[in-house]
Amino acid sequence: MFASDNTFKNFDALVIGGGPAGSACAITLAQQGFRVVLIEKTEMQCLRIGEYIDASIGTTLFHLGIKESQWIASAQRSTGVAVAWQQDASPHIHQGVFNPFGGAWRLDRQKFDNFLFAHAGSLDVLCLQARLQLANYIDGKWHCTININNNKESLKVRVDYVIEATGRANPENLAPCNKRIYFDKLFAMAFRADAPGMLETTVLSELLLLEATTQGWWYSTHLPGKQPISVFLTDLDLLPRGTPALKQFLYSQLKAANLTNEHYCWVKDQIDAVNWSGFNAHTGMRKTFMSNNWFVTGDALMSMDPLRGQGIPDAIDSGVQIAKLLANRPSKNDPIFIATAESFNAIFNERLLERTEAYASQPLYAGNAFWKRRQH
Ligand SMILES: Cc1cc2nc3c(=O)[nH]c(=O)nc-3n(C[C@H](O)[C@H](O)[C@H](O)COP(=O)(O)OP(=O)(O)OC[C@H]3O[C@@H](n4cnc5c(N)ncnc54)[C@H](O)[C@@H]3O)c2cc1C
Numbered sequence: 001m002f003a004s005d006n007t008f009k010n011f012d013a014l015v016i017g018g019g020p021a022g023s024a025c026a027i028t029l030a031q032q033g034f035r036v037v038l039i040e041k042t043e044m045q046c047l048r049i050g051e052y053i054d055a056s057i058g059t060t061l062f063h064l065g066i067k068e069s070q071w072i073a074s075a076q077r078s079t080g081v082a083v084a085w086q087q088d089a090s091p092h093i094h095q096g097v098f099n100p101f102g103g104a105w106r107l108d109r110q111k112f113d114n115f116l117f118a119h120a121g122s123l124d125v126l127c128l129q130a131r132l133q134l135a136n137y138i139d140g141k142w143h144c145t146i147n148i149n150n151n152k153e154s155l156k157v158r159v160d161y162v163i164e165a166t167g168r169a170n171p172e173n174l175a176p177c178n179k180r181i182y183f184d185k186l187f188a189m190a191f192r193a194d195a196p197g198m199l200e201t202t203v204l205s206e207l208l209l210l211e212a213t214t215q216g217w218w219y220s221t222h223l224p225g226k227q228p229i230s231v232f233l234t235d236l237d238l239l240p241r242g243t244p245a246l247k248q249f250l251y252s253q254l255k256a257a258n259l260t261n262e263h264y265c266w267v268k269d270q271i272d273a274v275n276w277s278g279f280n281a282h283t284g285m286r287k288t289f290m291s292n293n294w295f296v297t298g299d300a301l302m303s304m305d306p307l308r309g310q311g312i313p314d315a316i317d318s319g320v321q322i323a324k325l326l327a328n329r330p331s332k333n334d335p336i337f338i339a340t341a342e343s344f345n346a347i348f349n350e351r352l353l354e355r356t357e358a359y360a361s362q363p364l365y366a367g368n369a370f371w372k373r374r375q376h
Contacts, residue, residue, distance in 0.1 A: 019298060022298065024116065031065065037125070039146055050311055060313050070115070082259070085362050111224075129149070163322055165297050168282060204220075
């Protein structure tokens, strides 16, 4: 479709990354009358992590013009969070009874992200499975070459704004502002039940179970459609090298988490089979959120420890915020950008403080490396 066209096509904005932040940003820009290209490097079919979403998501999406009936197919209500964080083995159950938005949701992230991406397409955003190959800032415009269909075709676009929403992955190397500060080396290992015998439901199935152990913590739940998932979080440099040592480490961490071990016992079989997927889960922030009308949003701008449990709503809000900032097409020296940068720094520092408090509330393993690093 694009192969032979070598001329630059004019759009208002190019959004890179089709996760919640990128899609929300593209949707809001389109609602403001911007002509938008949204590119996503994957086919969106791989495992996407982050399965528990605060009940307020309904309101967030409503403000994007999306009704519950449109996204409900990707979610199921949760009955609460069971937290075995401190010394006592019996978990505290938070049922969200007093939450005016009702209970939280267990989310099929793949379906949810695909839905938002497709919704952007329905608003005339040009949505492509593609990657940025070249980007040059000339006379106040970004001239970008995009590779499509595994490099078989390319599209050249000239845009006023580029918005990078690439998540926690390494920053886009073409970005004019790609320095990132990392605050930890948190890493997630996700286990999924993939055999019929592993699909058994228990009293905890509809809850999110959160459990601390000596060198990290587990969270587990059943996704919509009943598939159980269990994720272990620790620091990358605490993982022993070599498969036998790594397996021993994971067995010990599972054994130390009594409830996870009991209710998600199939995880042991997956450790045996070396069957897990790894994800970066670090806390980090880009040094600057804009340079030459290239903006950064979502986790690409600031990523927090998943313990916060608000990553998806935060990413959507962040994408919407950048889009709204551009609504009146401010010049790149507009003071609004300085004020915005200051507010991002303040938000990040506040969340870091929350993280310290959350980890400090687990005194049992305070002497162990994973916890010690986070308790000051
Ligand atoms: C282990 C773990 C558990 C979590 N659990 C929860 C949870 O329960 N609840 C919650 O609310 N949040 C959770 N989060 C956080 C949440 O997943 C993120 O905050 C959220 O996904 C951020 O959205 P995003 O759009 O900024 O980035 P992402 O969701 O990472 O999306 C980025 C997109 O950009 C694409 N991309 C990357 N590079 C390029 C490129 N160069 N070109 C084109 N496309 C590119 C990626 O393929 C991806 O689709 C968790 C995070 C982790 C790591």
